[in-house]
Amino acid sequence: MSVGVFIDGAAGTTGLEIRERLASRGDVDLLLLPEDRRRDAAARRAALNDADVVILCLPDDAAREAVALVDNPRTRIIDASSAHRVADGWTYGFPELGFDVAGAMRVSNPGCYPTGFLALLAPLVRAGLVPADWPLVVHGTSGYSGGGKAMIAEFRDGGASAHRAYALGLRHKHVAEMTLRAGLAVAPIFLPSVANTYRGMILEVPLPWSRLRPDMPPSRIADALDAAFADCPLVRVSHDEVGFVRIEDDAGTDRMTLHAFADPVEGQVRLVATLDNLGKGAAGAAVQNLNIMAGLDPMAGLACQARSADPPPTL
Incomplete structure (x- = not known):
């Protein structure tokens, strides 16, 4: 059974990198908004609440707003912004240092x-x-x-x-x-x-x-x-x-x-x-946390050898 993932901010640098790591995986179902609905508030709210896991790739204030739009107790959130890295109620997303990402509902990616x-x-x-x-x-x-x-x-x-x-x-x-x-x-x-x-x-x-x-x-x-x-x-x-x-x-x-x-x-x-500031420093860390939270192979979609150093294509 696949995990439904919505990337809020998928057109940004980190969002594109995350999408690149998830696009070909059979254990992840990417929830995508069509181009003409990306700025549709109702469509975005629905996607945030339909997903099993939401990954926020947004400026800090927008990330806080997105969290407030999730109104169900089921959807788990990974925030790649700096909005919640020292906030109460959020688990720090650095599992190698012993933080319990697996059982967390709200995870803040390290900077x-x-x-x-x-x-x-x-x-x-x-x-x-x-x-x-x-x-x-x-x-x-x-x-x-x-x-x-x-x-x-x-x-x-x-x-x-x-x-x-x-x-x-x-x-x-x-x-x-x-x-x-x-x-x-x-x-x-x-x-x-x-x-x-x-x-x-x-x-x-x-x-x-x-x-x-x-x-x-x-x-x-x-x-x-x-x-x-x-x-x-x-x-x-x-x-x-x-x-x-x-x-x-x-x-x-x-x-x-x-x-x-x-x-x-x-x-x-x-x-x-x-x-890599976009790898272990951003998108790679988000995918690693997603894998652990969803009970998937922790290394799925991640690379210990170099991919292309070029940026991913824009959406």
Whole structure:
């Protein structure tokens, strides 16, 4: 028996990516509105309430409005916006970190930057290797597809630089999510930027290990990450000795790769995560949560090897 899924916002970047992952599956029945009824309020309300699972790919305010339109106790919701990531009554959609997605009625997808940050830091905080009140710094660079249609058009028209730092006021909306979900007592300093590449993401967190844990070797970090993600096919901990890590290393996939580089002489550690901002950072995470909530194969529709790095066709 197939699961009825309605993607509200299916014409947006994340919606198209989700639809691409679901389109050929026999265990999912996509509920689609014809072009001339997409803005029909009655048709949209009906679709929201007819679906077994609704996936919201909308701006925050529109996502909240959509939730209010669901007036039955049966329909389950996955919200890919940032509207409910720290809200009461919503389950955080990061199953690898132990959140009970399977039994949830309302699931909030993690943000793309928080996904990498939390994968690196949450296991270390939980293991007592990084104090909850340590002043952390995280730098992240994303492909421009994370900025939506306007930013995509700007970069493709040649009107944008090769690399752009933003959120210079240090009040990015992901900070609250990072702080809460990592179990931190002090908000990290978040330094986001966007690069002139369509998709892909790289995050880095430096740790002065000799000050944090002078009694422990830096290898304890990799041990903690290994233990946290041992049975997680979409998260891999790399032990390879590499000379560089690229923003595109996991682009076009639904996986994430974690690295812990260390200088034991100076006692410094450089944590690095790579993922696809549209894969594990958005659409891939939504499909993974859908699979788990519906009791389907958790890996159905997901790719650990690269798909095309090009954007999916528009509707």
